[in-house]
Amino acid sequence: MEAVLTQHLDPAAPLGLEAYRGVGGYRSLAAAFDLKPEAIIKTVEAANLRGRGGAGFSCGVKWRLRGVDAAKPRYLVCNLDESEPGTFKDRHLLYGGPHQIIEAVIVAAYALQSERAFIFVRGEYATGGNGLKRALKEAEAAGLVGANIGGSGFDLQIDVHLSAGRYICGEGSAQINALEGRRPNPRHKIPRTSIKGLWGQPTTTNNVETLVNVPHILLNGADWFRDLGINGGCGSKLYGVSGKVQHPGLFELPTGTTARELIFDHAGGLAEGRSLLGFLPGGASTAFLLPEHLDVPMDFDPVAKAGSRLGTGGIIVLDDTTCPVAVALNLMRFFARESCGFCTPCRDGLPYLAQILAAIAAGEGQVEDLALLEDLCEKIAPQSFCAFAPGAVMPLTSSLQCFREHYAQHIATGRCPFGKANEGGL
Amino acid sequence: MSKLQELEKHLAQLPPAHPERRAAVVPAMQALQTERGYLDDAAVEEVARLTGLSATEVEELATFYSLIYRRPVGRHVLLVCDSLCCAMNGGKQLLTRVEQMSGVSLGEVTADGALSVLPSICLGLCDRAPAALVDGEALGPLDEFALAALLQRLQGED
Ligand SMILES: Cc1cc2nc3c(=O)[nH]c(=O)nc-3n(C[C@H](O)[C@H](O)[C@H](O)COP(=O)(O)O)c2cc1C
Ligand code: SF4
Ligand code: FES
Numbered sequence: 001m002e003a004v005l006t007q008h009l010d011p012a013a014p015l016g017l018e019a020y021r022g023v024g025g026y027r028s029l030a031a032a033f034d035l036k037p038e039a040i041i042k043t044v045e046a047a048n049l050r051g052r053g054g055a056g057f058s059c060g061v062k063w064r065l066r067g068v069d070a071a072k073p074r075y076l077v078c079n080l081d082e083s084e085p086g087t088f089k090d091r092h093l094l095y096g097g098p099h100q101i102i103e104a105v106i107v108a109a110y111a112l113q114s115e116r117a118f119i120f121v122r123g124e125y126a127t128g129g130n131g132l133k134r135a136l137k138e139a140e141a142a143g144l145v146g147a148n149i150g151g152s153g154f155d156l157q158i159d160v161h162l163s164a165g166r167y168i169c170g171e172g173s174a175q176i177n178a179l180e181g182r183r184p185n186p187r188h189k190i191p192r193t194s195i196k197g198l199w200g201q202p203t204t205t206n207n208v209e210t211l212v213n214v215p216h217i218l219l220n221g222a223d224w225f226r227d228l229g230i231n232g233g234c235g236s237k238l239y240g241v242s243g244k245v246q247h248p249g250l251f252e253l254p255t256g257t258t259a260r261e262l263i264f265d266h267a268g269g270l271a272e273g274r275s276l277l278g279f280l281p282g283g284a285s286t287a288f289l290l291p292e293h294l295d296v297p298m299d300f301d302p303v304a305k306a307g308s309r310l311g312t313g314g315i316i317v318l319d320d321t322t323c324p325v326a327v328a329l330n331l332m333r334f335f336a337r338e339s340c341g342f343c344t345p346c347r348d349g350l351p352y353l354a355q356i357l358a359a360i361a362a363g364e365g366q367v368e369d370l371a372l373l374e375d376l377c378e379k380i381a382p383q384s385f386c387a388f389a390p391g392a393v394m395p396l397t398s399s400l401q402c403f404r405e406h407y408a409q410h411i412a413t414g415r416c417p418f419g420k421a422n423e424g425g426l
Numbered sequence: 427m428s429k430l431q432e433l434e435k436h437l438a439q440l441p442p443a444h445p446e447r448r449a450a451v452v453p454a455m456q457a458l459q460t461e462r463g464y465l466d467d468a469a470v471e472e473v474a475r476l477t478g479l480s481a482t483e484v485e486e487l488a489t490f491y492s493l494i495y496r497r498p499v500g501r502h503v504l505l506v507c508d509s510l511c512c513a514m515n516g517g518k519q520l521l522t523r524v525e526q527m528s529g530v531s532l533g534e535v536t537a538d539g540a541l542s543v544l545p546s547i548c549l550g551l552c553d554r555a556p557a558a559l560v561d562g563e564a565l566g567p568l569d570e571f572a573l574a575a576l577l578q579r580l581q582g583e584d
Pocket of ligand 3 (some may be wrong): 085086087507508509510511513547548549550551552553555557
């Protein structure tokens with residue numbers, strides 16, 4: 001498949017305005033202004049572009065449901081907080097092609113008739129954020145951002161917000177609190193942020209990978225985009241593969257490419273003589289898939305059917321030298337630390353899970369611990385205030401099912417079957 | 427004009443209760459930290475003054491955000507990832523080695539004030555595991571030699 005989103009990415013020397021225009025950059029603005037907002041939204045919906053931020057919600061449907069008569073001012077937020085372990089696609093987009101992001105934000109803001117847009121960049125990507133600010137200044141100077149863009153009568157102000165750490169800032173409503181300068185814990189689901197979001201105004205949030213597809217859809221059409229996918233997928237997807245593979249990396253491939261192809265053909269497979277234990281298909285907050293799932297297309301619906309979530313499409317590979325108990329402990333420590341602390345099941349429950357896992361990993365587990373872990377996971381997920389905790393328990397619940405005997409051996413023998421140090425044994 | 431002066435100029439034009447004063451709290455904390463190395467009590471007061479928040483509200487945010495420091499840190503802050511992909515590729519051992527080789531334990535500052543080392547969540551460098559970040563520069567995969575060269579550069583400067 002010919003590269004689309006990564007065709008002009010170069011983190012070492014990202015294209016400046018003139019060079020980017022030289023390869024066709026910003027051409028989608030004219031197409032957008034000719035097509036008018038409602039027609040853009042129809043095209044995006046017809047393309048079946050699903051949210052790359054993890055939930056896979058149809059972008060066109062999200063934009064249509066926002067409604068043309070939403071109260072003004074309306075805001076667009078480009079979510080570039082990427083902090084999910086195993087995920088690095090947005091980093092490549094940011095460092096390699098800042099102008100592609102700005103073009104996408106202009107077109108999306110025009111489609112939504114939103115005159116103010118924010119690009120929310122995680123604090124650890126400060127250098128990339130500075131490159132984005134420089135590109136924005138170039139675009140403003142060239143009249144691509146600001147008043148009456150290209151004589152279209154459309155005005156747009158774009159602000160780049162550099163955050164200051166914490167995974168929860170990637171959650172849509174928490175991100176809006178962060179933009180307002182409030183404590184970034186999530187908001188209640190009602191009212192939806194598309195109705196009452198940033199400063200109480202209708203706000204649309206999309207992941208940056210989702211947005212950068214839109215200009216290409218406008219220039220080449222919905223059918224072109226759908227045909228890029230395979231096995232029922234639509235468009236191209238930025239897959240990441242990391243963990244126990246020889247050539248970890250980012251691969252732009254047809255949506256629906258199988259895990260086998262990604263792990264063994266593109267990421268160089270496992271180390272010599274090793275075999276696959278399992279993999280997380282979409283970053284840390286997804287359920288484990290096993291060798292029997294290697295031929296499942298890595299697309300939202302097939303992965304859901306296999307019992308996990310595509311999420312960010314950041315595959316993390318475990319091989320037969322990896323202790324699943326140590327993996328579960330590492331993940332639970334991550335989630336316990338990144339809890340925003342707003343609600344008790346998550347704030348107090350996740351550290352408790354980590355404590356039990358640490359005991360098992362250290363060979364001090366009790367027989368009843370496994371039932372206790374499962375019971376706690378079942379109670380935490382539905383009681384918590386936002387989707388963070390359900391995501392946090394997902395890998396643990398599936399690990400207890402997929403790798404039961406590893407846990408049992410730790411408890412029975414009082415040591416890790418891999419002979420690894422009790423905690424670092426990854 | 428420094429970032430802080432830029433921010434002050436921008437905020438001066440806003441009426442006292444304008445929501446964008448509060449919205450400037452993160453950039454204000456970042457600007458003061460860039461100038462002073464970390465956010466001390468005086469800086470917290472100044473951010474409160476700039477944004478119209480109370481010092482307690484600023485404190486709430488300063489201690490929430492992991493990249494805002496309320497205690498002294500080194501001129502260079504080396505963030506070493508301890509999340510899954512890095513932990514699977516030697517990240518935990520790397521953290522221990524950094525402490526040993528730099529002579530500073532996590533969260534402390536070297537005697538000459540040059541370096542602090544902190545564990546970090548996934549840095550979005552999982553394709554370069556085990557990974558680290560210092561002064562906005564991505565590092566990884568960090569093996570023994572790369573680490574030695576890095577520490578030499580960071581600690582051997584002056
Ligand atoms: C705990 C948590 C963390 C999240 N982190 C991110 C993130 O870093 N980047 C992102 O784009 N979406 C993230 N999301 C999803 C957002 O809430 C939101 O659904 C998404 O940005 C919408 O964009 P999309 O429809 O284009 O995917 C997160 C969700 C949760 C519950
Ligand atoms: S589930 Fe966790 S992250 Fe979400 S609101 Fe509760 S404490 Fe905060
Ligand atoms: S897990 Fe270390 S950079 Fe992602």
